[in-house]
Amino acid sequence: MKWRHSLIYLLILALLGGYYYYFEVVQKRKKEESERAKNRLFSVATEAVDEIILEAKDKPALHVLKKDGAWVLDRPVRTEADQSAVDTLVHSLVHLEKNREVDQAAKDMALYGLSEPTLVVRFRSGETWHHIRFGSKNPTEESHYAAKGDENAVFLLAAGSVKALNKGLDELRRRDLLTFExxxxxxxxxxxxxxxxxxxxxxxxxxxxxxxxxxxxxxxxxxxxxxxxxxxxxxxxxxxxxxxxxxxxxxxxxxxxxxxxxxxxxxxxxxxxxxxxxxxxxxxxxxxxxxxxxxxxxxxxxxxxxxxxxxVEDRSVVVLDSKNVTRVQYRIRGDKGELVLQDDGSWAYVGADGSRRMIKESWRVRPVFWEWEDLEYEEKAPADAQRPEEQDLHRLEFSTKDGATLTVSWPGANRDESAPTFPLWTGSGEAYLVKGEKIRAIEEKILDVLKRASDKASS
Incomplete structure (x- = not known):
């Protein structure tokens, strides 16, 4: 009968969870949304706004309007507007919320800097015009005094909200030199x-x-x-x-x-x-x-x-799709072994003696492949370029999930480190001259990966 008791406990727990979610989350969210709606100055949807006029003190008025679904500047210059900048302006405008009421019927608007506002914003939705005046900052300078239309009811708005509306010409005009797909x-x-x-x-x-x-x-x-x-x-x-x-x-x-x-x-x-x-x-x-x-x-x-x-020429040394590489055999700086992709997506190191160890931070392996994808030659090596003995070459052989292999080798022992380029040979026998600094950087990345092989053997 224990299963019945467990079922009852689960049912009670579900009811309690549902009660908490409804009253503490859903209802609380509705209450907060209701409070915001009550404090919101305008009941206008952002997509309904068709025209905006910004009149900042000591600045030319800005007039932005929508034509054929796109915002354009009409004053002080006629030009295309920055669509995202104007959309952000509209969003800030229609979502303005009062901080608190200050004076329901102010007799002297000059006390609040509203007889000569620092900023007046007018906007049209359909056939209806709305406007709001912004005055001076309050003593804490965290808010601005403001009033809607010609009303004398003064309230506070957050200074950040006012800053989001007080835009200049260069902030609203188009900045992209060219737009195209x-x-x-x-x-x-x-x-x-x-x-x-x-x-x-x-x-x-x-x-x-x-x-x-x-x-x-x-x-x-x-x-x-x-x-x-x-x-x-x-x-x-x-x-x-x-x-x-x-x-x-x-x-x-x-x-x-x-x-x-x-x-x-x-x-x-x-x-x-x-x-x-x-x-x-x-x-x-x-x-x-x-x-x-x-x-x-x-x-x-x-x-x-x-x-x-x-x-713009494609001078890629190899054509390698790093996403498909599953195994890399290497011989570099006196060490040889291989890196093997495991079923869980991690990489393992397999030494020349057959020992197998996990690679810590396996995500570092793929960037080594990206280096080879991006590697470009300076020019093709001379046909008579002398190739060192095989044992004196560094070598990598990439194997992919479809069974293909790609081999690259380059001078290892006794090479001239001061040489600006190193010859690099592919498995097909082609030879290229590649910047020495690029090859050395790839070697260092490979060695860094190998150092992260864990002492813990992988299964």
Whole structure:
């Protein structure tokens, strides 16, 4: 009969848990939501707001409105708005909550700084306009005095809420130089003032492949093209120069250092020009076909843009899918053994004597493979490059879950550590020259993994 008692106890426990959840969680949440709703200044949904006017003291008024579902700035300049910035502004506005009432019928609004407000916010929802005035801070400076519309009822709002609404022109206008989807881009060109020019086109049959029409025999690495597109996509205005859309006099040499054009199916759809500012080479100025004025940007973007096909060429030493590697046999710096992927996803070390030990922090193994995925050669090694004896080579052999193997080897004993490049041989017999610093870094990562082999034998 014990099972009956256990069932009764479980039932009582379930009832008590349900009681606690309902009254202490659900009801408490409803009460808090009710309190917030009571203190909320406006009963307006964020998506219902169509127009906003910000009138800050001693600043030009800002007028933002929604056109065809997108926010645009109408005053003091007409330009595209930063959609996320305005959405955040709207959210902050419609969710304003009173801290507490101060004076239900204030006779002298100047006492609260509300006769000449520091900020007035007006917004339209449908045909209805709402507005709120913000005055001075309270003695603790944690809140602002405020009043709705033309009312004389004064209340307090958190200073942080007011700060979220008191935005300037540069905080609300669009900052992205170009907006686009990768699928739109069918080609791109990068032209430099020094005469270098690179043109790339997406393959018509395989959209994952990119080619250089001028040098079709060179393989282009997609990751490098993606990096170019990302650099353009992430480029944002730091400040806005109220100058004509394209003023050649603003650049130090009379022209931009680099000009990037994105091509779509029907021709160019986006362009940017970037260069150093005249009389101020530390400042980088950009022009965009999608913006109404010149802007300043982070000059680092120029260093990321390619000049020749070599900058985007696929010079991968090996083609390795690190996710599929299940075993690595190694010979490096006088030690040899293997790393084996176990059923639970961890890695084990197997020594030359057959001993087997767990690898602590097995997550460190995969990054070693990533190094090989990203490794690129400087140039192909000369056909007569002398290969050391096998015992003098460091060697790695990767095995994948589908049974494929990939082997790489490079000088180990008696190599010239000061040499800028080391020859590296693949299992197919090809030889490449790879930066010595890259090889040494990979060796150190491998040795670091091996040091983490536990003394505890794995089962």
């Amino acid at each position: 990768d699928e739109e881009v069918r080609g791109l060109s990068v032209s430099w003032a020094d005469g270098h020019r690179l043109t790339l086109a997406r393959d018509e049959k395989d959209k994952e492949l990119w080619r250089c029409p001028e040098e079709p025999e060179r393989r282009v690495k997609r990751a490098k093209v993606d990096n170019i597109l990302n650099q353009i996509r992430w480029a944002r205005a730091k400040t806005f120069l109220e100058l004509p859309a394209e003023d050649s006099q603003v650049w130090s040499s009379g022209a931009a250092d680099v000009h990037v054009i994105l091509q779509g199916g029907d021709g160019p759809f986006g362009e940017v020009k970037i260069g150093r500012k005249k009389d101020d080479p530390e400042t980088t100025v950009a022009w965009s076909s999608q913006m109404s004025s010149l802007v300043t940007v982070d000059g680092a973007i120029v260093k990321e843009l390619p000049k020749t096909v070599r900058d």
